[in-house]
Amino acid sequence: MKNKHIAFIGCGNMGNSLIGGLLADGYDNALITGAETDPARREAVVKRFGIEVFKDLQSAVTRADIIVLAVKPQIMAGICGQLREHLQGSGSLVISIAAGIELDSLGHWLGPACPVIRVMPNTPALVQSGASVLVSNSNVTAEHRNQAEAIMRAVGITLWLEDESQINTATAVSGSGPAYFFLVMEVIQKAAMSMGLDASQARILTLQTALGAARMALESESDTAQLRKQVTSPGGTTEQALNVLTGAGIERIFADALKAASDRSIELARLYGAQESK
Ligand SMILES: NC(=O)c1ccc[n+]([C@@H]2O[C@H](COP(=O)([O-])OP(=O)(O)OC[C@H]3O[C@@H](n4cnc5c(N)ncnc54)[C@H](OP(=O)(O)O)[C@@H]3O)[C@@H](O)[C@H]2O)c1
Known part of the structure; x- marks a missing residue:
């Protein structure tokens, strides 16, 4: 090759x-x-x-x-x-x-x-x-x-x-996906700064945590749901945070977001594709 x-x-x-x-x-x-x-x-x-x-x-x-x-x-x-x-x-x-x-x-x-x-x-x-x-x-x-x-x-x-x-x-998962993770990192950094960390502290802690989580998920034999459960002790801090996220409908929000990206991908094919091939 x-x-x-x-x-x-x-x-x-x-x-x-x-x-x-x-x-x-x-x-x-x-x-x-x-x-x-x-x-x-x-x-x-x-x-x-x-x-x-x-x-x-x-x-x-x-x-x-x-x-x-x-x-x-x-x-x-x-x-x-x-x-x-x-x-x-x-x-x-x-x-x-x-x-x-x-x-x-x-x-x-x-x-x-x-x-x-x-x-x-x-x-x-x-x-x-x-x-x-x-x-x-x-x-x-x-x-x-x-x-x-x-x-x-x-x-x-x-x-x-x-x-x-x-x-x-x-396209909705991996093509557009980096932007979803950037957004999550962005809002975590903002929240961390509003709670007392300076910008560089918030940045490095957020980004290294994102990298570490992705590496763990890729290298582990456990699926992501199991890994999440492993860091969520009953009555602990993580559980409190996850309750807020699930209570706000994170699953539905991401399902809607991926559907919107996929629909746009279909629409773009219609816009820029050869009409004769349709
Ligand atoms: N960037 C991404 O994250 C990403 C992800 C997935 C897929 N893609 C796809 O990858 C493709 C390229 O994206 P990109 O971000 O690399 O775009 P880009 O940075 O705009 O690169 C395209 C380059 O091609 C040049 N060009 C235009 N007409 C040309 C011609 N006739 N002959 C030779 N070169 C020409 C453009 O010059 P001018 O600026 O002067 O027009 C530009 O420098 C797109 O179709 C996009 O859908 C991109």
């Missing part, structure tokens, strides 16, 4: 983190190219990673075995249209990380024979701690799946979905 040529269309937040992750994982920078329209970003990527970055996408994909589409969903139809001719008979794998753009739309824009993998990553990919879900169209081979997995594994964990509709739920 490390001898495949990979082209990134769009070298913004996600493009940068994926390129950085691949290089950290031992990929040869001579085998990675980029296309980026923003001149300042183009220069920054060349400087940071020592890869070739072009203004136009045709130059970036000339030798590509794998093309990663890392541009905003709104412009995906136009980008795919520019690639369609190049892809005819090329056998190149296309990986799209755009939120809300379905495999049918990508196939419609890129051509019916194109192997396409749709990925929903999340921002912790920026620190190699991402969670990506992947789903493929019927032109994709086992080798393509391994290639896509190797790219996404460079920035975190990967999970395949068999049914594309599950990506809406995954």
